[in-house]
Amino acid sequence: MLNRLLNFFKKPQMIILALAVAVAWTNYRPGTVLSGWDNLHPEFGFDINLKRSLFAVWQEYQGLGLLGGMGHAADLIRQIFLYLISPFIPVQFIRYFFHFLMLFVGPLGLYHFLFYLIPSRHVMRKWGALAGALYYLFNLATVQMFNVPFEPYSVHYAFLPWLLYSTVRFFRQGGFKNFLGVALINFLAVPQSYIGTFFLVYCLSLSLLAVQFFNRKYLRRIIVLFLTVFIVNAFWLLPNIYFIVRKIEVNTQAKINRMSTEDMFLRNKKFGDLENVLLLRGFWFDNTEINTSGGLEYQLQDWLDYLKDPRLQTVGFIFPLLAIIGCYYAYSEKKGKSRLLLPLVVFSFSILANDAPFFSYLAGIFNKIPLFSQVFRFPFTKLSILHITGLAVFYGIGSLWLSEKVLPFRKINLLMILLIFLPVFYCLPVFSGRLFYYKVRAEIPREYFDLFNYFKKVPSTDRIANFPQYTFWGWTFYRFNYSGSGFIWYGLEQPVMDRAFDVWSREDENYFHEISYAIYSRNLYLFEQTLQKYKIKWVLFDGNVISFSNSRELYRDRLQTLISSSAIIRKDRTFGRISLYRVETTEENIRLTDILPGVSPDYISGNLDMAYLESGDYKSDDGKRIDADRIHYPFRSLFSDTSNVRHEFTITETEEDYIFTSVIPGEFRNQELRIPPTDASDFLEIDSRDLSKTTAKNSDIYLDSQILASVGDKDFNNGIVLPDFERGILEVKIPKIKGYYSFDSYLTDSISSVNPFTCEKPDPELNIYERIIEFDKPFLRMTSRDGIYCLNYETDRLSHQLGYLVRVESRNISGKSLYFGIINNNSKRSDLEVMLPRKDKLIPSDFDVSYLIIPPMENYALGYLFNIRNISIGRQETANDIGRITVNPIPYNFLSELKLVKPGQKRTTIPLNDITVVHPHPDKYLIEFNEIPDDTFTLILAQSFDDGWKLYARDQNGKKEVGRHLKVNNWENGWEIDGRDFDGGKLEILYRPQNLEKVGMYLWLVLPLIFLLYYLKNRRESSVHKR
Incomplete structure (x- = not known):
């Protein structure tokens, strides 16, 4: 029995398996589901999720429906595998099992890859390969990538060594079996592309390898491999490219990304110095989470405590030292296979070490490549696995070289054993359940x-x-x-x-x-x-x-x-x-209605759709039809809680007024301006010292500098007919109402009396402030380095019944601009969060002025808190000036409801409900009319607006595209259709970009042909060589 056990452990693969099983055993918690952070759970409904992957271009289940921006179809391969094993594994354990499996497959691939790279003359070849494999399994980068496991990360970790191994083997040796192997590995690795950046990392790695083989002898293999990689991945890659071309700005301009992208980049850069990159410490070591008591804790607190031991810090440097020795040894062997990986290691290290001498310069060069800086804005998560693949290879080679130098001609020696298991001892906490963050073991x-x-x-x-x-x-x-x-x-x-x-x-x-x-x-x-x-x-x-x-x-x-x-x-x-x-x-997701009124202007972001509240369904007006009602809201979106708002108006000011200015389309000449009724409180100023003293003020409306009306002294029940204007510049002057329901940081001495305080990060490197007067303007300058400095202004008297215009003076000196949040005293929620302007070049007196609008909230509530944060991450110093802040009431509803109306032809409503709808899958709707309308009508599809949706009329002769595509209610699809354009009584709505995934899957049919041609060619070449 003992001999069998010893023979078992003479096989390095079995040692890897035993250690992987030990890690799995100590990190599994019965009764829990491995769930949290970013997670995929197809096991909760295989039928649902497999269908979504087969029809992945239009993500119907995601809210209002959207064009998928990730490689959703790429997870199909993994889902099929999980479905096949699901009868044998409990649902709660499936996700555990998958990540544990990937944790084993990766080091196993690294072992075979390194065994292949090490020349056969080395007697300790397999043990050098084992040293590299165990370093790949037990290192801080692996810990960080699995601490909050996400399937694309784990698949990338598992298959990158296999992908590089099969690629190098195919480039060097050719042969049908090697070609078949590289194609199969690529197919199994497809789920890594759920995050498309991992596929890009793989393609960059392929390119760096291909360059080294780029000559006439290997050119055909390079072409065949790249063609195969494209065909295997085309079913998810083509839709992903379509998203990048058509909708990438949606992702980059989303509020979540605009508020976090710069922070994530700086957090990565903070760990881009030489020491952290050598020790494989990434931004995860600086990530804080809310613990079960509601306080902040470091996500990797257990590891931070463990690694404080100076001896462990010394051991941590042994791994990169041996890897450097391995790099030198590989470089010195002119015909060695391992030197092929040197460019990969240099590339990954250069991007990760973006704050280290010389390498930061290289990283800067790479970041000047178009889209490169956007794709690799979080370099650690995208490149750390490629980096540790190269390091593990060269650690194994370095360990082998050192062991053979000390005790040559031995099959194995004590030094080799020490170096094999040194990574295991370095990462001992993984055997006490510390591989996964405790908050991803959920009891759903x-x-x-x-x-x-x-x-x-x-x-x-x-x-x-x-x-x-x-x-x-x-x-x-x-x-x-x-x-x-x-x-x-x-x-x-x-x-x-x-x-x-x-x-x-x-x-x-x-x-x-x-x-x-x-x-x-x-x-x-x-x-x-x-x-x-x-x-x-x-x-x-x-x-x-x-x-x-x-x-x-x-x-x-x-x-x-x-x-x-x-x-x-x-x-x-x-x-x-x-x-x-x-x-x-x-109403239903497919509905029919008469011609809709046209509403303009279109808007990107808003919190109040007055057009829908007043008119019901409407179409976004493109000015192409003249037979429908048209409505124009000059101040349609007063929304301020996002810095990418494209307002259809501007705000300027005088000493006594704020001026809201909008340009009216020319077709509204001689049309009606409808002025909504106002409330007495809209323009009432209450003395803050004597509440019985009030002053009524008026708002004036101008068109091309000529006054149209003075609002506040009478109601305009029927509106005003506009004159035949030239420029169409509409101005609404709102008086600066001061007094009780206002705030001015100069008048309340807030600038001189309110002090900043350290917040969120308890141990900043630097947090200082100073009060400055410049050109008779007092302001507060806050400077931080690796810390957050907060400043709060209380405005307890502001009634939530009123809307307000907040005017903020700020100046960005260096680093990030100021965060400005408005916290509702009643809900204790941030009603508004923005980053104030940031500029690269400013003259000393150049303050930016930001106008932020608070809408009326609930009745009988009082007070807002203005939270200002000066945020510095890492060694980059952040300095900002905050100047005067004023708050004045504005007639929010009055501005929102002000509109111009151009009546169209009066139309009678016709019954349009007698239809049958079949919806076989997310990209297709079949509509059949029992009676075809004989006039123009509108068909509405309640999926978010996208140009990819097309409407076709079907009859015995086939189908043709019909209707004029509209945006309805500022979010959904609509088509204006003339009932006389089709007589078959059948319509079909298709999302055409879904064909990209279909084309990619059809390309799989080409693979057997490529296999056959390559097999025949390989066989013919073998016959020639035998002769």
């Missing part, structure tokens, strides 16, 4: 699976609004030890309106702004209308959702009061802490 309650089962009986197109949704971050905390991007949509076929999808969809993000405003202003009518606008069929209130910052921002009681007060929402059933409600009057 049974009630969620009951919910999944219930919705199997509900139409798959019914849209679900899940609550609470108190933050734009798309990160949810649950009371059962889960925090992450969410999971319920893996068990629900129905679309879910979750914030996790906002980074890919402007329409989803805008829904959040509108529904949040309705909830936190406690406006039942607005809440109901928002549900109707976005065709919400179900409201799901999850009592398991918690907030660690403060429970009040969840607005649980107030939200439930809104729901219970609604006449169109009724409770359906309860699953534990989950309450499910049905929205009774929401």
Whole structure:
């Protein structure tokens, strides 16, 4: 028995397996699901998720539907594998099993790759390969990549060594078996491309290898390999390229990314110095999380404590030292295979060491390549696996070289054994359950699976609004030890309106702004209308959702009061802490209506759609039709909670007024300007010292500098007919109402009396401030280095019934610009969060002026807190000046409702409901009319607007494209159709970009032909050589 055991461990592969099993055994927690952070859970509904991967271009389940921005189809291969093993593995263990399997497959591939690279003359060849494999398994980069496991990371870790091994072998030796092997490995590695950047890393690695083989002898192999890689990946790659070309700005301009991208880049750069890169410490070591007590803790706190031991710090430098020796040894062997990996290591090290001497210069050169800096803005997560692959190879070679120098001609020696197992001892905490962060072992309650089962009986197109949704971050905390991007949509076929999808969809993000405003202003009518606008069929209130910052921002009681007060929402059933409600009057996803009124201008972001509230369904007006009503809102979106808002107006000011200016389209000459009624409080100034003293003020409206009306002294029931204007410049002068419901940091001495304080990060390297007077303007300068300095201004008297214009003077000196947040004193929630302007070159007196608008919130509430943060991450110093801040009431509703109206032809409503709709899969709708309208009508599809949606009329002669594509309600698709254009009574809606995935899958049929041709060619060449 003992001999069998010894023989077992004479095989290095068995040692790798035994250690991987030991890691799995010590990190599995029975009764938990490996879930949290970013996670994929196809096991919650294989039928649902396999279908989504087969029709992955249009992600129907993600809120309002969107063009997929990730390689969603790439997960198909992994899902099929999980489906095949699912009968033998409990659902709760499937995700554990998969990541443990990847943890074994990676080092096994590294072993075979390194064994192949080491010349056969070395007697300790397999033990050198084992040393490299165990270093690949036990190192800090692997710990960080698996600490919060995500499937693309794990697959990339598992298959990158195999991909490089099969590529080098094929380039060097050719042969049909090697070609078949490299094609198979590429196919198995496809799930890494769920994050497309990993595929790019692989392609860059291939390119660096191919350059070294680039001559006539190897050219055919290089072409065949790249062609094979493209064909294997085309089914997800073509849709991904389409997204990049058509919609990449949606992702880069999403609020989540605009608020976090620079921070993530700086956090990566903070760990881009030589020491951290050599020790494989990335930004994960600086990442803080909210613990179960509501306080902040480092995610890798256990590892930080463990690595404080000076002896371990010394051991940590042994690995890169031996890797450097291995690099030198590989370079010195002119014909050695291992030297092929040197460019890969130099490339990855140069990008990771973006704050180290010389290498930061190389990183700067790479970042000047178009799109490079955007793709690799988080270099550690994207390149650390490539880097440790190269390091592990050269660590194994360096260990072999050193062992053979000390004790040559031995099959193995004590030094070799020490170097083999040194990485194991360096990463001992993995054997005490520290591989995974404790907050990704969740005990998901049974009630969620009951919910999944219930919705199997509900139409798959019914849209679900899940609550609470108190933050734009798309990160949810649950009371059962889960925090992450969410999971319920893996068990629900129905679309879910979750914030996790906002980074890919402007329409989803805008829904959040509108529904949040309705909830936190406690406006039942607005809440109901928002549900109707976005065709919400179900409201799901999850009592398991918690907030660690403060429970009040969840607005649980107030939200439930809104729901219970609604006449169109009724409770359906309860699953534990989950309450499910049905929205009774929401229209269907395919509906027909008459010609819609045209509304302009279009807007990107807003929290109040006055056009929908006043007119119901409308189309975004493109000015191409003259027979429909047209409505123009000069100040349509007063929304300020995002810095990419493209306002259709500008704000300027005089000593006494703010001037809102908009340009009116020429076709509204001689048309009606409808001036909404005003409330007496809109223009009333109350003396802050004597509340009985009030002053009524007026707002004046000008057109091309000529006064049209003075608002406040009378009502304009029928509006005003505009004259035949020239420039069409409409100005509304809003008086600066001061007094009780206003704030001025100069008058309250806030500039001189309020002091900044250290916040969030308790141990900054530098946080200082100074008060300065420059050109008679006092301001506060805050300077930070690797810290956060906060400044709070209290405005307790501001009534939430009023809207306000906040004017902020700021100046960015260096580093990040100031964060400015407005916290609602009633909900304790940040109603507004923006980054103030940042400029590279400023003259000393050049302050930026930002205008931010607070909408009216709920009645009888008071006060806002202005939270200003000076944020520095790493060694980059941040310095900003904050000057005068003023707050004045504005007539928010008056500005929102002001509109110009151009009547069109009067039309009669015709019955258009007699249709049958079949929806076989996300990209296709079949519509059949029982009676074809004989006039022009509008067909509406409740999926977010995209040019890829096409409408066709079908008859016995085939199909033809019909209708004029419209944007309806600023988010959904519509077509204006003349009933006389088709007589077959059948329409078909298709999302054409789905064909890209189909084309990619059809290309798989080419692979057998390539295999056959390569086999025949290889056989013919073998016959020639034998002769």
